[in-house]
Amino acid sequence: MTTEDRPALSIVVTGRNDDYGRDFTARFIRTLAFNHHALTERGVTHEVVLVEWNPVAGKPFLTDIIRDALPHIAQTTLRSLIVDAAYQSACTQNPKLNFLEYLAKNVGVRRSHGDFVLATNTDIFFSRGLAQRLARSDLKVGTVYRAKRVDVKLGVDESRIGWDVLEESSNHVPRGEISPPLYQGAAGDFMLLDRESFHAVKGFNEVYRLARLAVDHNFLVKAYSHGLPIADIGSPVYHVSHIGSYQLSKNSLSVGQAEALWGARWHNKEVIYDNPETWGLSEAPVRQRDDRTTYLKFDWNAVPKLADLRRVVLPISRTATPAGHRVAPPQTPSDTTPPSP
């Protein structure tokens, strides 16, 4: 892909056709259409990289369902990476977990084409301010951008959701602010970084593969230790609460149930990682299913070591804001579209 063809933004999401958290597919379709519209309207060139991890045997691919539901987006914006289910079994260090979310995200980050890569989730709506900020094309290279997540109350009518509903504060569930230096708090819902820096950090932790919980926070510790400043992008993202979400379920499930879904608590704030060069299953052989869908075939050579202990490391302490701000590369003409009013 040439520099001219490269989109300004790659949006990496993961999922599978397992109805996670109920109405998974419907929620994904809603947010995908919503965010695509918001970005397109403002001239932000983008691609959505869907990583279908551990596809459910005997059920249609999530990719195909999305393509049928949103053909116009599927033909222009969506790129799918279907990862053979055997990778889940081969990679996991916790057989109770059935979805190594951040390994899946790494697959997408590694294969993204955009100047900036946003790792997010399938049920996250962009705010108006966020879409405008992305359209301004003034993001700094070498800075991790975070956005506060605003939870919209459970049971809200999602059939006609728009910014009027999302922005209405009486629909919100109170939630803390994000604050420096790490701006943690639902970080997995919004982690934006230029592709080069994402690759320099080598993605999310795939050395510790026992949990989904707090791997996002661990990435912030890693990035900070790596010398990347972390900043609040200034506008929130919205998440409509649903049954099965971590926020709603963490206090109602038993320890065993919670561990099965997200894994146990671990030393995510104190211990980081140094992923191998083959992070994101870069060695996995591929088969092109069609021009927008790639299938990652299983190969033991692509599987990271089951236990790679020397790659478990301590972060570098930093008392001052890390340096490393650089000026963003020149934007392609399509990126310089002025923001819509």
Next chain:
Amino acid sequence: MPGSWLQAFGLARASHLRSLADQVESAKARTGDLKGQLEKARGEVNHWKTRAEETATRLAAAEQESERWKGKHVGLRAKFEQLATAEQHYTLAREHMLCLETKLDIVEGAIDALDRRTRAVLSTPPALEASEHDD
């Protein structure tokens, strides 16, 4: 001029004598007051002398104490530095312990995963084959 006549004989008028006697009494009374005040002032001087002596004693004691604390301060400072070093060692040790715990978790997880794979292989035909969908 009876006054000047009496004066010529070394005598004074009775009224003059009374006045002089009053003045003498008044002077006596004043002397008494002054004596009283003098006594009071002496008392105060003695009081302040005592206070000054006490203060001097206290000052000497404080100086002694200060010298003692100076000596102690050096010892405490050394102890504080030792404490800071110990704290740093503790932090480092804790970090390494957490790192080791994480590694142990990974080892345990790996053993668990291998155990399941082994059981799967032993109980059924090969389980970890590529499972590509027909599409």
